[in-house]
Amino acid sequence: xxxxxxxxxxxxxxxxxxxxxxxxxxxxxxxxxxxxxxxxxxxxxxxxxxxxxxxxxxxxxxxxxxxxxxxxxxxxxxxxxxxxxxxxxxxxxxxxxxxxxxxxxxxxxxxxxxxxxxxxxxxxxxxxxxxxxxxxxxxxxxxxxxxxxxxxxxxxxxxxxxxxxxxxxxxxxxxxxxxxxxxxxxxxxxxxxxxxxxxxxxxxxxxxxxxxxxxxxxxxxxxxxxxxxxxxxxxxxxxxxxxxxxxxxxxxxxxxxxxxxxxxxxxxxxxxxxxxxxxxxxxxxxxx
Amino acid sequence: xxxxxxxxxxxxxxxxxxxxxxxxxxxxxxxxxxxxxxxxxxxxxxxxxxxxxxxxxxxxxxxxxxxxxxxxxxxxxxxxxxxxxxxxxxxxxxxxxxxxxxxxxxxxxxxxxxxxxxxxxxxxxxxxxxxxxxxxxxxxxxxxxxxxxxxxxxxxxxxxxxxxxxxxxxxxxxxxxxxxxxxxxxxxxxxxxxxxxxxxxxxxxxxxxxxxxxxxxxxxxxxxxxxxxxxxxxxxx
Numbered sequence: 001x002x003x004x005x006x007x008x009x010x011x012x013x014x015x016x017x018x019x020x021x022x023x024x025x026x027x028x029x030x031x032x033x034x035x036x037x038x039x040x041x042x043x044x045x046x047x048x049x050x051x052x053x054x055x056x057x058x059x060x061x062x063x064x065x066x067x068x069x070x071x072x073x074x075x076x077x078x079x080x081x082x083x084x085x086x087x088x089x090x091x092x093x094x095x096x097x098x099x100x101x102x103x104x105x106x107x108x109x110x111x112x113x114x115x116x117x118x119x120x121x122x123x124x125x126x127x128x129x130x131x132x133x134x135x136x137x138x139x140x141x142x143x144x145x146x147x148x149x150x151x152x153x154x155x156x157x158x159x160x161x162x163x164x165x166x167x168x169x170x171x172x173x174x175x176x177x178x179x180x181x182x183x184x185x186x187x188x189x190x191x192x193x194x195x196x197x198x199x200x201x202x203x204x205x206x207x208x209x210x211x212x213x214x215x216x217x218x219x220x221x222x223x224x225x226x227x228x229x230x231x232x233x234x235x236x237x238x239x240x241x242x243x244x245x246x247x248x249x250x251x252x253x254x255x256x257x258x259x260x261x262x263x264x265x266x267x268x269x270x271x272x273x274x275x276x277x278x279x280x281x282x283x284x285x286x287x288x
Numbered sequence: 289x290x291x292x293x294x295x296x297x298x299x300x301x302x303x304x305x306x307x308x309x310x311x312x313x314x315x316x317x318x319x320x321x322x323x324x325x326x327x328x329x330x331x332x333x334x335x336x337x338x339x340x341x342x343x344x345x346x347x348x349x350x351x352x353x354x355x356x357x358x359x360x361x362x363x364x365x366x367x368x369x370x371x372x373x374x375x376x377x378x379x380x381x382x383x384x385x386x387x388x389x390x391x392x393x394x395x396x397x398x399x400x401x402x403x404x405x406x407x408x409x410x411x412x413x414x415x416x417x418x419x420x421x422x423x424x425x426x427x428x429x430x431x432x433x434x435x436x437x438x439x440x441x442x443x444x445x446x447x448x449x450x451x452x453x454x455x456x457x458x459x460x461x462x463x464x465x466x467x468x469x470x471x472x473x474x475x476x477x478x479x480x481x482x483x484x485x486x487x488x489x490x491x492x493x494x495x496x497x498x499x500x501x502x503x504x505x506x507x508x509x510x511x512x513x514x515x516x517x518x519x520x521x522x523x524x525x
Binding site: 049050053091092095098099197199200201202204205206208209212213216217219220221223224 | 306309312313316320323324327329333334337338341342346347350353354357358361362365440441442443444445446448449452453457
């Protein structure tokens with residue numbers, strides 16, 4: 001009878017150590033996600049093809065601003081001011097959010113990445129809000145960049161010395177405020193739609209559908225209505241709505257809103273609130 | 289043409305909830321036409337906006353963009369295109385089958401509401417013209433966007449820039465660009481049949497037909513050529 005074999009296995013100490021460094025919590029994770037979102041909105045850290053459209057749009061608007069600087073300084077009257085840039089370039093900004101919003105959320109949805117994010121201290125609402133903030137900031141950069149170009153051009157060509165520069169600075173701050181409002185509203189419209197589907201095709205289609213389909217509706221109501229209905233028609237599509245807000249706050253918009261300025265402001269506020277709520281609510285339902 | 293490929297494509301396109309996405313657009317079109325009728329205003333006043341700008345200028349390209357770039361794009365995204373490519377089918381047959389489905393779906397989704405709106409607003413001639421315009425426009429758009437979905441990884445972004453910046457923005461500033469705008473081809477073709485003051489055409493019918501035919505040919509040729517040497521890369525970006 002042979003003796004039972006004695007176990008020969010040994011547990012070696014190969015030097016595993018506990019992590020004792022600082023634990024970067026929820027805030028850090030949310031901040032990282034935000035920074036990553038803004039970067040990927042412009043295709044930074046991605047393939048060159050991912051950069052073409054966002055950087056191209058930013059470049060195109062900045063070049064347009066440069067042309068406007070030349071026009072402003074050469075012509076006797078000012079062609080466009082800072083708020084005017086926000087109003088005019090909103091159209092480009094809608095294209096931008098329609099392309100970028102799916103980029104930010106759809107890929108995560110399609111490949112079920114949310115579970116990986118939630119394995120960190122990040123909560124569902126943090127993820128949604130970080131993405132929303134990233135989209136809004138990226139849009140703000142798109143609108144604010146041309147304003148900065150305009151400011152630099154105008155500040156260098158001012159005739160009144162320091163006073164002139166400060167008056168331009170005041171205009172720039174107004175313009176940036178308008179840009180922030182535009183960015184918040186557009187992002188709040190785009191992200192809830194983008195978070196509905198994991199396919200970029202359909203997400204982009206839905207977002208652009210909202211802006212493109214509503215524009216003729218408000219156009220027709222404006223053309224056919226009179227008085228109050230004409231002045232309120234802008235509420236029906238996002239671009240005119242933002243034009244109305246510009247008109248109310250900065251006296252810069254393109255069309256007549258009569259005494260209904262506060263209505264436009266309230267509508268913009270409601271859209272931002274509803275869009276944020278929808279995004280957060282949507283991410284409560286996403287499987288992970 | 290291959291009926292199996294066609295039926296599979298149609299099922300992938302229409303078999304899910306996403307087909308519901310196509311519903312709001314026709315509703316807006318018909319609703320606006322009703323509003324226009326009810327106000328009793330001159331049709332020439334609002335007709336170009338509703339039929340030209342909204343119908344043939346937004347709904348048609350947007351539907352074509354979604355449908356045209358997803359018939360092949362979805363298969364590329366999912367990687368199922370490999371199954372299709374390993375079958376002993378000529379590449380041109382695959383492209384033509386896909387294009388055919390996209391064309392049919394786009395035409396039905398835009399032509400029917402346009403016809404209804406045309407009948408409400410005016411005459412059978414207007415409805416017929418709009419349907420023909422949608423037929424031509426959707427063929428040109430679909431073949432362009434189908435080729436785009438093979439040539440770039442972001443067909444929707446590129447297509448969107450074409451629709452928004454080229455057709456809706458640049459055309460307003462630079463007249464010569466009209467020749468290369470599918471929207472203008474469709475409007476011209478529609479008006480050639482309808483002869484209505486509700487449509488603004490800007491090109492001659494011959495030019496529109498020839499350039500649209502070139503668009504279709506280039507789209508099909510580009511897609512077929514690209515599909516011959518198609519390499520499936522794993523990168524999602």
